[in-house]
Structure formats: structure tokens, C-alpha cells
Amino acid sequence: MSADGQKSDGKTAKTAARARLVLTASSAPRLARHVRLKHDAVRQQWILLAPEKILTPSETAVEVLQLCDGVRTVEAIAGELARAYAAPANAILADILPLLQDLADQGHLAR
Amino acid sequence: MTALLEPPIGLLAELTHRCPLQCPYCSNPLNLETVRGELTTAQWCDVFRQSGDIGIQQVHLSGGEPASRRDLEALVDGAAKAGLYSNLITSGAGLTQSRLERLAAAGLDHVQLSIQDADAANSDRIAGYAGGFQRKMDVAGHVRALGLPLTVNAPVHRQNLDRLDDIIALAVRLGALRLEVAHVQYYAWALANRAALMPTREQIDRSIEIVASARERLKGVLTIDFVAPDYYAERPKPCMGGWGRGIINVTPSGLALPCHAAQTLPGLVFDNVVERPLAEIWASSPAFQAFRGTDWMREPCRSCDLRTLDFGGCRCQAMALTGDAANTDPACSKSPRHGELAALAESESANPPLPLRYRRM
Ligand code: SF4
Numbered sequence: 001m002s003a004d005g006q007k008s009d010g011k012t013a014k015t016a017a018r019a020r021l022v023l024t025a026s027s028a029p030r031l032a033r034h035v036r037l038k039h040d041a042v043r044q045q046w047i048l049l050a051p052e053k054i055l056t057p058s059e060t061a062v063e064v065l066q067l068c069d070g071v072r073t074v075e076a077i078a079g080e081l082a083r084a085y086a087a088p089a090n091a092i093l094a095d096i097l098p099l100l101q102d103l104a105d106q107g108h109l110a111r
Numbered sequence: 112m113t114a115l116l117e118p119p120i121g122l123l124a125e126l127t128h129r130c131p132l133q134c135p136y137c138s139n140p141l142n143l144e145t146v147r148g149e150l151t152t153a154q155w156c157d158v159f160r161q162s163g164d165i166g167i168q169q170v171h172l173s174g175g176e177p178a179s180r181r182d183l184e185a186l187v188d189g190a191a192k193a194g195l196y197s198n199l200i201t202s203g204a205g206l207t208q209s210r211l212e213r214l215a216a217a218g219l220d221h222v223q224l225s226i227q228d229a230d231a232a233n234s235d236r237i238a239g240y241a242g243g244f245q246r247k248m249d250v251a252g253h254v255r256a257l258g259l260p261l262t263v264n265a266p267v268h269r270q271n272l273d274r275l276d277d278i279i280a281l282a283v284r285l286g287a288l289r290l291e292v293a294h295v296q297y298y299a300w301a302l303a304n305r306a307a308l309m310p311t312r313e314q315i316d317r318s319i320e321i322v323a324s325a326r327e328r329l330k331g332v333l334t335i336d337f338v339a340p341d342y343y344a345e346r347p348k349p350c351m352g353g354w355g356r357g358i359i360n361v362t363p364s365g366l367a368l369p370c371h372a373a374q375t376l377p378g379l380v381f382d383n384v385v386e387r388p389l390a391e392i393w394a395s396s397p398a399f400q401a402f403r404g405t406d407w408m409r410e411p412c413r414s415c416d417l418r419t420l421d422f423g424g425c426r427c428q429a430m431a432l433t434g435d436a437a438n439t440d441p442a443c444s445k446s447p448r449h450g451e452l453a454a455l456a457e458s459e460s461a462n463p464p465l466p467l468r469y470r471r472m
């Protein structure tokens with residue numbers, strides 16, 4: 001093992017810890033780089049591929065995730081869905097914020 | 112089979128049985144396959160293409176140590192071209208910064224790095240590989256620097272469980288997204304070392320508490336997956352998510368197995384991916400049919416409400432502990448052999464640990 005490897009260890013280890021991503025209405029989340037939203041042609045459904053996990057998001061979740069581009073805020077996404085479904089934006093925001101927070105807590109979203 | 116056959120979702124590709132480490136709980140068979148019989152690059156890439164075609168979404172590149180294959184970069188590239196999400200299951204041995212850069216460029220999606228302990232000396236002792244721990248720390252740093260997601264896999268047992276808090280802290284320091292705290296499952300090499308590795312009941316209970324409190328404390332920082340220990344359990348695990356229900360394991364020489372320990376079951380006939388298309392193997396290989404669904408079950412499983420949830424537990428454990436693979440997994444409290452299991456664990460864990468029998472060719 002190289003001396004340089006030994007030295008780098010402590011440093012890398014200390015600075016690399018992850019922080020929790022806490023979402024608010026003004027956050028603009030996107031899918032984490034290591035997560036893929038994909039249409040599964042064999043099963044005819046949307047799936048979310050993540051490290052050693054495969055989720056089958058609900059229709060709503062798929063629509064929300066397709067809008068999570070790192071530019072649109074959660075509030076803006078709720079607004080778009082509200083217009084599309086002629087539903088109150090507040091109610092939609094109240095639905096999608098916990099959904100996104102849950103995905104963030106599993107490490108599937110990034111800022 | 113009454114239900115319609117679902118397509119498989121995951122491929123466990125045991126690229127090689129070669130590994131410089133010698134973990135005494137290695138899940139590889141006692142009769143390790145040699146390099147001469149290993150599938151070629153082209154043969155693996157063909158398996159990946161077929162996998163993508165039949166609905167497999169994730170490939171776990173495993174071993175042995177997959178980095179022992181000089182063509183690992185080409186294999187990752189093949190998996191990516193087949194549309195598979197790739198997961199490298201590694202001990203860190205054989206991975207340098209430049210090699211990891213090439214793997215990332217070839218489309219590697221995720222790295223799962225195993226550690227034997229948070230204590231360097233004990234980690235190297237358990238792995239039977241001097242300097243291995245430091246290499247793992249370096250690999251973790253390179254993986255994170257490349258922006259790849261990292262899972263730390265920590266098999267736990269009597270000889271490292273008392274440092275579970277340190278293991279969790281280490282995973283956080285390394286910037287891991289996930290930590291697998293996996294109680295050793297007693298098959299293959301682990302079965303041969305069971306008396307040396309079996310934890311005490313107190314250790315198990317404590318590990319459950321530690322994981323529960325860490326999960327709360329580290330919400331959003333570290334996801335902890337916990338593989339519960341079978342010997343002190345009341346309910347068995349749905350091994351492989353059910354036999355022939357979602358996973359295909361391919362050995363280094365191309366045998367398609369429903370579970371990595373399936374070769375311990377007498378009388379099963381395995382197909383080779385070089386000789387038969389994967390779709391056919393999935394649909395009708397005798398080994399996959401043997402314990403698919405619930406028709407093969409006896410009592411108490413046959414009439415149990417949980418049979419479509421846990422599928423009667425693990426066939427290989429039933430075989431190893433009761434002598435018949437079609438019996439209920441003795442990890443289940445409804446098994447007539449259940450009482451023996453905890454008694455065995457308690458007596459083995461009460462004795463001073465035996466010397467480890469290291470995994471060797
Ligand atoms: S468990 Fe240990 S010996 Fe077995 S393949 Fe993994 S690192 Fe190598």
C-alpha cells in the first residue's frame with residue numbers, strides 16, 4: 001500500500017459525509033445521478049432504478065419526477081399539475097412534498 | 112405452476128471465483144471454479160444482451176472479486192449497452208483510481224464495497240489479506256470522488272458485531288449512500304465456520320437496537336439495510352425473493368442457478384448459458400422449476416397463509432439443516448426442527464471461537 005494512499009484516507013473520509021436534503025416548496029430537486037427513471041418495455045410500466053433497488057412509482061410520482069429537472073421548484077411543479085388537473089395547487093403541494101422528501105431520504109434526489 | 116411466469120428482474124453475474132481475500136463466510140461454494148472454465152468477454156456480453164431482452168433491469172457484477180477479471184471494463188460496457196443498471200460488488204482488491212475512472216466511463220452505475228470490520232487489523236485478519244482495509248478506504252475515496260454512489264456492505268458475526276457502532280460511523284465518514292448490515296447467512300464457507308462466527312443472542316439483540324437508533328439519527332444521510340440472522344429468528348426470509356421468481360445467478364463457467372447456493376441441493380440439473388438461451392432457461396430449466404411457486408410444498412407451508420410471501424424460506428438452509436430441501440426452512444417457528452436451531456446457535460456462540468477456516472482454492 002502506498003504511503004500516499006495512507007495519507008489520503010483520513011482526509012477523504014472526513015470530508016465525504018453526506019448531508020440530508022431537506023425539501024421545501026422553493027427547492028428545485030432533480031433525480032440523483034445514480035437514479036434512472038425508465039419505461040420498462042417488457043413489463044409495460046415505469047420503474048425507478050436505484051442502487052440495489054427497483055421501485056415502481058405511482059402514476060403521480062412518475063409525472064412529478066419527470067418534472068424534477070433541477071430548475072423547476074416544487075411549488076412550480078405543483079402549479080403545473082394543478083393546471084393540468086384543474087385541482088387546487090395547495091392540495092397538490094401538500095401531496096407531493098412528502099412524496100419527494102421520502103425519495104430524498106432514500107437518496108434518490110439531489111439538488 | 113398456476114400463476115403466469117413473471118420475467119426475471121436481476122442477474123447475479125459471478126464473473127470469477129478468483130479473489131485475493133479469504134473471508135471465512137464467503138458465499139462461493141467450497142469447490143471453487145478455476146479460471147480455465149470462466150466465460151469469455153463475448154459470452155458474458157451475450158448473456159447481458161439476452162438479459163436486457165427478457166426484462167432484467169439490474170446486473171450485479173460479483174465473484175469472487177470481479178476486478179480479478181482483466182476485462183471488467185469491457186463487461187461493464189457490455190452491461191451498459193444492454194441497458195442494464197450495473198452494480199459492482201467488490202472487496203476493493205484490484206481497483207485503482209485509474210481503473211475506477213475507466214469503469215465509470217464505461218457506464219458503471221454503483222459500487223458496493225465490502226468491509227470486514229471498522230478496525231483495520233481485525234478487518235485484515237478476518238479477510239486473511241494484509242493491507243486490504245487501507246485499500247478499501249482508498250477505493251471508497253476514489254468512488255466518491257468520481258461521483259459514483261457507494262454502498263458499504265458489512266457482513267456481521269460474533270467477531271465484529273461489538274464494533275457495529277464504529278462500522279456505521281465509518282460508512283458515514285466514507286460518504287456511503289447505503290450500508291448493508293448483513294448478519295452472516297450460514298451456507299457454504301460460513302457453514303464450515305459457523306461455530307467461530309455465530310453471534311450470541313445478546314449481540315443480535317444489541318445489533319437490532321443499534322440499527323434502529325442509527326436509522327433514526329441518520330435519516331436522509333445513510334440508508335441502512337439490515338439482513339436479519341436466521342438462527343434466532345421466528346420467520347424465515349423469502350430467499351432470493353422466491354425461487355425462480357426474479358433472480359438468475361450465473362456462475363463463472365456459465366451455469367444458471369436459481370440461488371447462489373443451489374449447487375448444494377442434490378439432484379438438481381442446471382443449464383449452461385452457453386448451451387441454452389436465457390429465456391428458455393428462465394421458463395423451463397429443471398432447476399428453476401424445482402421449487403418455483405408453491406406446488407412443491409409440504410406441511411406446514413402448504414396450508415400456511417404466508418407461503419406466497421416467504422415461499423417457505425430458504426431451500427438450501429432446509430437442505431443443510433434438515434437433510435431435505437423440500438422441508439420448511441427451520442428458521443420458521445412452525446418447522447418441527449425450529450427449536451434445534453436456536454439451541455445450536457446458543458451452544459455454539461457460548462464456546463470460545465474456533466480458529467477460522469479461510470476460503471482457499
Ligand atoms: S466474501 Fe471475501 S473471499 Fe469471498 S469473494 Fe467476497 S471478498 Fe472474496
Ligand code: SF4
Pocket residue numbers: 346347411412413415416417418419421422423424439440443444445446
Ligand atoms: S410455515 Fe412455511 S410458509 Fe408458513 S411462515 Fe413458515 S416457512 Fe413460511
